[in-house]
Amino acid sequence: MVFFGGLLALIGLGTLVFRDADVVGLPAVGTGVGLLLVGAALAGFGWVRRTRVKRRRRERGEPEPVGDVFERARALPRLLRAARRGDYPGLPTSRMALWGLALVYLVSPIDVLPELLPIIGVADDAGVAVWLLTSVSTATGLYLRHERDQLPDREHRAK
Secondary structure (H helix, E strand, O other): OOOHHHHHHHHHHHHHHOOOOOOEEHHHHHHHHHHHHHHHHHHEEEEEEEHHHHHHHHHHHOOOOOHHHHHHHHHHHHHHHHHHHHOOOOOOOHHHHHHHHHHHHOOOOOOOOOOOOOOOHHHHHHHHHHHHHHHHHHHHHHHHHHHHHHHHHHHHHHH
């Protein structure tokens, strides 16, 4: 939500700076200010929500994802193999099915909101893409945590 809010705010700022003509019959200044305010509000709400969720997870003792973007990208094939073999129960098949549906939706020419609608037409694709990337990133981060937690056990068994 932080990313999407920031994107809306940037579009609003771009509308304010570069657009002179009306946007879908609305004044460019009003549209730009509106998008900027909505984007800033969404980004702020997303940041507050993210902070609360992290705090709640810490209080419950849930594991936090580890690794940077590159480590997580390299871990994705291992995660998918382990989930298919049944070695990693942390990734249900329903989540992998949702990932597949999201990929099909992003690639398919059929959209809920067509791209002909300004801004809104791209928003549904952007929302699905952000959800997909966030979900995959979190799952691979948790898988990396699982691998790192299993490492001492493997070393201990080898001795």
